[in-house]
Amino acid sequence: MCGIVGAVAERNIANILLEGLKRLEYRGYDSAGLTVIRDGELHRERQVGKVQALVDAVAINPEFFDGHIGIAHTRWATHGEPAQRNAHPHVSGKIAVVHNGIVENYAELKEELIAKGYEFTSQTDTEVVAHLINDLYKQTPDLLEAVRAVIPLLHGAFALGIVHVDSPEELITVRLGSPLVIGVGIGENFIASDQLALLPVTNRFMYLEEGDIAKLTRNSIQIFADGVEVSRKIHEIDAQQHNADKGEFKHYMLKEIYEQPDAVARTLEMAIDSTNTSKLRDDFLQRHEDKLSGIRNIQILACGTSYHAGMVAKYWFENLTRLPCSVEVASEFRYRNPVVVDNSLVICISQSGETADTLSALRDTQKQKPTGLVSLALCNVATSSLVRETDIYLPTLAGPEIGVASTKAFTTQLVALMLLVLKVGATQQRMDSERLGTLLSELQQLPGQLYASLHLDAAIKTMSESFEDKKSCLFLGRGLQFPIALEGALKLKEISYIHAEGYAAGELKHGPLALVDKDMPIVVLAPKDSMFDKLKANMQEVHARHGELFVFASESSKMVAEDRMHVVYVPDVCETLAPVVYSIPVQLLSYHVAVMRGTDVDQPRNLAKSVTVE
């Protein structure tokens, strides 16, 4: 979603802002803009489309943007169409504002401001923030104080960056529900929605907490919580590890698909000692054993791809530990007044750890205060809000994921969830050591099996040619492959814009079979597992109605291609872990179809990587 970058420095900051915006492009956006203060004036440029359009526009008169303080933004429209007049920064008098999030009560504030004579030039909710600060600054000519007075008037979740021509040494920032970090430099300081934006200029970061307001100058950072000055720790990060570039790959998505064997191996290492693979490492979640031993119920909350990982975990938890497990999309859970039973483990899954709906759903469960509630964040970003607000952090160790369509974050989520299932099973003695040992040794084979399944790339590329001109597609799976069918359909629609539906194959005759004809491609996930014979019967139902089948089957399944049935053989893998391996062919299929259709694979239209608004 929106990206914010800001800087106050001795040197000219325009290029730092533009480079920062480029590094935030992965978040998804529709327009970009920046404002720099120079010679007592706000110099602003805004463009619809890519950051490159903004770079080109700035390059026409670069001297206007030679300044020492400025703010910049990539916008993902929530209020008002993507258009130049709606792009940030928004200006009121001598004040410029960039904003991530939503001001829910903007309509009433707008009416009051219009009555006072303020003119609106955009359709955004953000513009009320600029005018309100301007209005309050007239009474209290101190930027920090004016911003402080405005915040209680705004309802919603947001992050802000603010500058004022009359205070050309001060950059004010607010974090209230949307992510924001401060980059700490030497004689210069920065703000951004994601530290990735600032890695070229610093590797030292402060993570603001909810409600924090900060004032940055070149040489100081003051942070206030509830009006009182507070200190926030400086975290030094290994910039090398967090750096992300495409290397020799054409797209981040393809690179990230290929990184999965390593990402999964890293995630496994946190729990399995390679010298003794028959048991979990003693230090894996060791300090949480007391909490985990008391739980009697699991509630998983997530959105999108993370929700599909949660669905797989439901099968695993119930089958392997016999603990009841529910999984629900966070955007529904948070608005239906759900019952959170005592002694629940609430698992929140989010790649970024900033997913607004998942965070809210977590907070709702915490507000209910059920006895014995334990919350756990399964997340790829150690410094995220979700991690800070939960009792237990289980990392996915996927490394930065830039492609909007999640790949390595998904498979590492699956692996981490399985490790958690094993930990809970072992802690509560719900799993005998033999079963545990078998699963651990099967887990150890996963990186090799993922690596082998990447060799299917060429065959899947050939298969994808049949999808190029299709309008619609079905994905079928049963049991543990049902969530992978949903994930395959989601991936295909996200990046190729082909309408796709995932179904439990047993549901076919209860409706979707009516869609099947010779133009309908049907992707089937068919490992040779306990549901294989049932699945073959479902495939026959499709074949008899002239649907064209594209089957991912185990090498040992002995399925043979025939007329209107194409088969790609996936390496044999144990039934329990097959969802991890079968994720690869559906990712590769979506990727190649999207490339063939010429879509923007890494930044598909209308989507954002980190969904920080509800």
Ligand code: HGA
């Ligand atoms: N509401 C503002 C900012 C949107 C946003 O944060 N998107 O991620 C707008 O529509 O401009």
